[in-house]
Amino acid sequence: NKSLTIAIDGPASSGKSTVAKRIAADLGLIYVDTGAMYRTLTFEALKNNVNIKDQKALVDLLEKTEITFEPDEKGQSVFSNGVDVTYGIRDNNVTNTVSVVAAHPKVRQLMVKRQQDMAQDNGVVMDGRDIGTVVLPDADLKIFLVASVKERAERRHKENKEKGIFSDLDQLKKDIAERDYKDSTRDSSPLKQAEDAVRIDTTKMTIDEVVDTIKNLIKKA
Ligand code: C5P
Numbered sequence: 001n002k003s004l005t006i007a008i009d010g011p012a013s014s015g016k017s018t019v020a021k022r023i024a025a026d027l028g029l030i031y032v033d034t035g036a037m038y039r040t041l042t043f044e045a046l047k048n049n050v051n052i053k054d055q056k057a058l059v060d061l062l063e064k065t066e067i068t069f070e071p072d073e074k075g076q077s078v079f080s081n082g083v084d085v086t087y088g089i090r091d092n093n094v095t096n097t098v099s100v101v102a103a104h105p106k107v108r109q110l111m112v113k114r115q116q117d118m119a120q121d122n123g124v125v126m127d128g129r130d131i132g133t134v135v136l137p138d139a140d141l142k143i144f145l146v147a148s149v150k151e152r153a154e155r156r157h158k159e160n161k162e163k164g165i166f167s168d169l170d171q172l173k174k175d176i177a178e179r180d181y182k183d184s185t186r187d188s189s190p191l192k193q194a195e196d197a198v199r200i201d202t203t204k205m206t207i208d209e210v211v212d213t214i215k216n217l218i219k220k221a
Contacts, residue, residue: 004029004123005138006218007131010145011191012179013152015202015210016127019145021075022211024125027218032069032118034128034135036078037111038102039089040067044080045101052097055104062110096175099182102129108188129183132194141221142197143214149177151203 004027008020017033024031041062042052050057068079077086088094101107108130115135119126126135132142147155153172160167183191193199198217202210 004218005119005136005140006125006214007136007139007142007194007197008125008127008145008214009129009131009133009143009191009193009197010127011152011183012176013156014145014147015155015207016145018207019210019214020125020127022207023214023218026211026215027123027125029123029125030118031071031076032115032124032126033076033078034111034115034126034131035098036069036089037067037114038098038107039094040078040080040085041065041107041111042094042098042101043085043089043091046093046097052100055106058101058104059106059110062107067114095179099179099186103182103186103188105188129191130189132197133192134189137194141214141218142194143217144193144197144199145210146199146201147203149173149180152176 006023006029008016010016017035020033021031023029041058044050044061044065045052045058048061050061052058066081070077070079077084078089079085112130112135115126118124119136128135132139132144150173153169153176156172156176157167157169180191200210200213
């Protein structure tokens with residue numbers, strides 16, 4: 001399993017991270033949440049008043065920002081220069097602006113390099129938008145997870161409720177649809193299914209069913 005690489009892509013809130021975490025834990029692979037990396041840069045930009053439209057300023061900021069992951073009982077925590085940002089990067093301010101930051105080609109170039117380095121000596125499950133197409137084009141298995149906007153918004157709504165966070169279902173639907181649109185229409189490595197990826201529509205599936213489906217594909221791969 002040491003060198004097994006699995007790429008999981010798909011739109012916002014399609015269940016990528018939940019599924020990727022489970023598979024990584026079960027197979028003893030490292031889980032790399034690439035969305036968390038773009039979120040961390042966005043979080044730092046907002047905190048340091050860096051203009052998210054200024055590519056050069058974002059690149060400078062990213063070069064000064066070490067992003068690391070540490071496994072723990074909740075799954076995984078994210079650190080920015082050693083500071084725990086696991087919760088901060090899920091804030092609405094970050095969620096609603098991260099697609100602007102992630103659209104800059106030079107930001108992507110640096111992120112992709114870091115992501116490829118992480119997969120260099122380790123077996124990984126990596127999730128994001130461009131993993132199968134750009135970051136790990138030779139992955140052993142590529143999965144493209146999709147679900148209807150309605151289903152994804154309802155899942156997120158339920159999660160928020162369980163966490164005691166206020167959320168408005170209609171607003172969630174709008175935000176998810178807008179992020180899908182921005183991520184799929186940008187010029188620089190847009191969200192797109194790789195030709196050799198297996199597409200799984202999770203709208204009517206449970207997490208266990210999705211995990212089992214992927215594990216069976218891994219056995220075959
Ligand atoms: O996966 P998550 O929803 O946390 O990703 C946050 C945002 O980061 C996405 O909406 C997208 O704009 C960007 N992203 C990306 N490429 C990746 C992962 C995430 O552009 N590989």
